[in-house]
Amino acid sequence: MNENVIEINHLSKFYGKQRGIEDVTFSIKQGEIFGFIGPNGAGKSTTIRTLLALIHPSSGNATIFGKDCIHGAPVIAQEVGYLPSETFFYENMKVRDLLKYAETLYKKDCSQRIAELTSRLNLDTSRKIRDLSFGNKKKVGIVAGLLHSPKLLILDEPTSGLDPLMQQTFFEILREENQKGVTILFSSHILSEVQKMCNRIAILKEGKVISLENINDMRSNAYKKILLNMEETPNNRVFEMEGITNYEQNKTQISFMFKGDVNELLDRIRAKRLVDILIEEPSLEEIFMHYYE
Amino acid sequence: MGILRFEMKQYKNSIIVWALALSMLVIFMLQIFAGMIPEDTSSMALALEGNAMMEALGMSVENFLSPLGMFGFLSSFLMLAVAIHATNLGLSIITKEHMQNTADFLMTKPYSRKQIFFSKMATAFCAIFIIAVAYFIGALLAVVIATGGNFDMGLFMLLYLAFPLIQIIFLLFGVLIGVIISRVDSTLPVSIGVSFGLYIIGMFSSVVNSDFARYFSPFKYFNNNYIMANVRYESSYLILYLILLILSALISYEIYIKKDIKMVL
Numbered sequence: 001m002n003e004n005v006i007e008i009n010h011l012s013k014f015y016g017k018q019r020g021i022e023d024v025t026f027s028i029k030q031g032e033i034f035g036f037i038g039p040n041g042a043g044k045s046t047t048i049r050t051l052l053a054l055i056h057p058s059s060g061n062a063t064i065f066g067k068d069c070i071h072g073a074p075v076i077a078q079e080v081g082y083l084p085s086e087t088f089f090y091e092n093m094k095v096r097d098l099l100k101y102a103e104t105l106y107k108k109d110c111s112q113r114i115a116e117l118t119s120r121l122n123l124d125t126s127r128k129i130r131d132l133s134f135g136n137k138k139k140v141g142i143v144a145g146l147l148h149s150p151k152l153l154i155l156d157e158p159t160s161g162l163d164p165l166m167q168q169t170f171f172e173i174l175r176e177e178n179q180k181g182v183t184i185l186f187s188s189h190i191l192s193e194v195q196k197m198c199n200r201i202a203i204l205k206e207g208k209v210i211s212l213e214n215i216n217d218m219r220s221n222a223y224k225k226i227l228l229n230m231e232e233t234p235n236n237r238v239f240e241m242e243g244i245t246n247y248e249q250n251k252t253q254i255s256f257m258f259k260g261d262v263n264e265l266l267d268r269i270r271a272k273r274l275v276d277i278l279i280e281e282p283s284l285e286e287i288f289m290h291y292y293e
Numbered sequence: 294m295g296i297l298r299f300e301m302k303q304y305k306n307s308i309i310v311w312a313l314a315l316s317m318l319v320i321f322m323l324q325i326f327a328g329m330i331p332e333d334t335s336s337m338a339l340a341l342e343g344n345a346m347m348e349a350l351g352m353s354v355e356n357f358l359s360p361l362g363m364f365g366f367l368s369s370f371l372m373l374a375v376a377i378h379a380t381n382l383g384l385s386i387i388t389k390e391h392m393q394n395t396a397d398f399l400m401t402k403p404y405s406r407k408q409i410f411f412s413k414m415a416t417a418f419c420a421i422f423i424i425a426v427a428y429f430i431g432a433l434l435a436v437v438i439a440t441g442g443n444f445d446m447g448l449f450m451l452l453y454l455a456f457p458l459i460q461i462i463f464l465l466f467g468v469l470i471g472v473i474i475s476r477v478d479s480t481l482p483v484s485i486g487v488s489f490g491l492y493i494i495g496m497f498s499s500v501v502n503s504d505f506a507r508y509f510s511p512f513k514y515f516n517n518n519y520i521m522a523n524v525r526y527e528s529s530y531l532i533l534y535l536i537l538l539i540l541s542a543l544i545s546y547e548i549y550i551k552k553d554i555k556m557v558l
Contacts, residue, residue, distance in 0.1 A: 045556060052401050054396070054554040056551060056553060073405065074403050074408070077403040082397070084397045086394075088397070089395060090393060090395055091393065102398075104295040105296070106402065107295075
């Protein structure tokens with residue numbers, strides 16, 4: 001059961017001279033929820049669009065279900081659900097007709113699934129696409145991506161435009177799908193939602209995968225951001241130990257990032273007189289910043 | 294089949310309007326023009342001799358004054374209209390997925406690019422076929438009324454067939470432009486520009502009597518005077534037509550299959 005659903009080998013894409021992605025290699029196992037994270041323009045969408053055969057790679061290749069993602073595209077597509085970051089549909093169609101059209105394209109009876117999903121997402125199918133808000137269009141996209149019960153879901157920044165309640169429903173649906181054995185590839189620039197959902201993540205920077213991490217490992221050796229407020233202004237650098245980065249000292253204020261044994265750190269801190277201490281999860285920017293140095 | 298049916302539904306209204314409009318136009322206009330030809334054509338022939346307008350249209354006076362010749366003359370005007378329509382159809386059927394950003398939706402479904410391309414081409418051919426059939430009925434009716442049924446069917450067919458042939462080549466021109474540019478904000482100005490431009494080149498070739506200029510205007514590949522005199526098409530232009538047809542189709546197909554779908558912006 002631990003077969004690789006997606007295998008990407010040295011995939012590169014250049015738009016003329018402009019870099020899209022460069023030498024991306026990773027694989028996703030069956031049943032995994034895989035996060036794909038990076039700032040805008042890092043190449044998340046380029047990778048996803050190559051997997052979907054919307055664009056052709058400059059070099060390297062990728063397989064989905066063991067088939068080449070370009071040549072096998074029509075066969076693969078039958079089992080893949082895709083939710084683009086911005087959903088667009090035929091504007092003058094009604095939601096109902098659009099979903100019906102999607103259904104005929106899959107040559108599959110999905111009416112029950114459509115009914116179930118639209119009611120869960122609270123989607124009015126009698127309205128025209130043109131009249132829908134961004135969030136409601138996103139819902140149509142979700143239904144259109146899930147209606148044929150695919151074995152692999154590819155989601156490109158799926159939560160943008162959804163309100164928090166809807167996000168929750170959406171994540172619930174994803175978890176249920178995952179429990180049925182559906183593999184999910186999930187791109188985002190919001191670390192918290194990736195942390196919530198994913199087993200493993202790949203971090204992209206300027207078109208390259210700079211880190212592949214297991215979420216649990218990442219948590220256990222995650223960076224902590226530490227802010228200390230000292231009683232007195234120290235004369236020299238107070239903390240000098242392994243695992244400290246981004247050290248900054250400004251009068252009584254000390255801030256740094258820490259990765260390592262917290263006990264050791266706490267022992268060191270205990271030796272000092274403090275007014276205040278703040279230990280927090282670094283924000284995505286700070287994590288990125290760290291990886292991006 | 295799914296795509297074909299869906300696309301046909303989208304173009305249904307435009308097909309009906311074009312089919313009706315063109316068939317009605319040819320019926321009524323031929324009666325009006327044929328009615329203006331007097332019993333004795335000699336004075337009219339004299340008046341029109343050396344007329345610059347007639348020259349530009351590449352129409353001999355003698356042909357102009359016969360019902361079938363008149364049909365050919367009117368048909369050459371309507372061909373401009375239908376060329377604009379066909380170009381626009383080819384252009385829009387390819388580019389609309391990009392402009393509406395629905396390419397992501399369609400291309401991630403279990404259909405190969407090849408199947409999508411052929412479905413779209415099949416839709417476009419169905420559309421122009423319906424219009425061509427409607428025009429055929431209108432034209433036949435018009436000629437029967439004007440001549441009282443006394444006319445050369447073979448000659449009529451040759452004059453008529455230039456109409457669908459123009460439709461097909463301009464459809465493929467539209468498709469070719471569509472696959473190359475893919476994001477066209479407004480398809481109609483491009484279609485009008487292409488069709489009208491080639492039409493003007495055709496007129497120019499008639500005025501300066503240049504066979505070289507004629508090669509650049511498909512409108513002039515099927516010269517009415519030649520057809521009226523020889524009851525066949527000029528083989529050199531027919532061959533050129535077929536080459537252009539096959540080339541546009543092949544190049545469009547090749548580009549369409551390989552083209553990257555640009556990110557939605």
